[in-house]
Amino acid sequence: MSEALRPMVRSRLYEQVLERLRAHVTEAGLKAGDRLPAERDLAASLGVSRASVKQAIVVLEVQGLVEARHGGGTYLVRDTLDVEPVEQLVERRKRLPDVLEAREALETKLAELAAERRTDAELADIRLALDFMRDEIAGGDFGVEGDRRFHAAVTAAAHSSLLAEFMKTIAAQITESRTESLRQPGRPSRSLAQHTAIYEAIAAGEPKKAAMAMRRHVQTVAKVRLLDWVPED
Structure with missing residues (x-):
């Protein structure tokens, strides 16, 4: 047909x-x-x-x-109600748990490796991304671009080409999960604090602490209103 x-x-x-x-x-x-x-x-x-x-x-x-x-x-919360089509919300709700599961597995290891392998220049890049996110939030934005830069800098500092390739293959889905999380009320400032904890553990060269801080962060990312929503027929 x-x-x-x-x-x-x-x-x-x-x-x-x-x-x-x-x-x-x-x-x-x-x-x-x-x-x-x-x-x-x-x-x-x-x-x-x-x-x-x-x-x-x-x-x-x-x-x-x-x-x-x-x-x-x-x-x-915003000046307009630019509503996303409900069907798109439903589809994202279906795939979000798998994306968050993958992020926790990959990014926890990346943070651990970054604490072991990062160079001074790479640590500076992570810090710059953190500062960029702080400025975004202070200006009234969600901090999405700073968040992206931060995780990209951590990935680069891990020096794992295969893990970096895995991250690249789900980049679009990660962007969805990032945006979904950061638009939760009060989430940008909480995310910034968690990023700071990750940075400090990497700077101190403490792999286990960096992994724990990243796992805590991704678990917070998973706490979004979308996953509690039951679409009505």
């Missing part, structure tokens, strides 16, 4: 709510820190159930676009 004649997918009601919320934020000129209307009011205005509104809010939380404060309403 041709692709054109595949079964049609009916749009979920909460996905329509997501689109309406995105349009509302734009039309109302809402910015980061502004509060969205209460779920009850949204349900009444849109003519849908509160369950549909709640499902939409959860998807926005998963994407790090809003923060739902217990008993205090829902607030924008």
